[in-house]
Amino acid sequence: MSEYDLRTKKALRQVTLLEYGFGPETMKLRKICPECGRANGAQDTHCTDCGAALPSRTLYDFYLSRHRCCPGCGVAVTSIAEYCPECGARLPKAGVTQREGAAV
């Protein structure tokens, strides 16, 4: 849990949703409102609760940015895993984090 950013209740709520163990398919259908933390459908553009504009990223995108995930099937894997426990795909080297458009 310590790797998560728990500064705000909103972040805590997002983490809680992640820790419930939604599968990738479920998470792809969910978006989290940045204002109130409510889970909305991926097709929604605004929060059904508070009306705030929703990000284009789904819960799954958020999940991928927080976890090391298999490039083959998308499940979260441990930081020391060499092969995916679900599909057996070889995983990229541990410790390499995905950065959008940034040269490492």
Ligand SMILES: [Zn+2]
């Ligand atoms: Zn909202």
Ligand SMILES: [Zn+2]
């Ligand atoms: Zn896999």
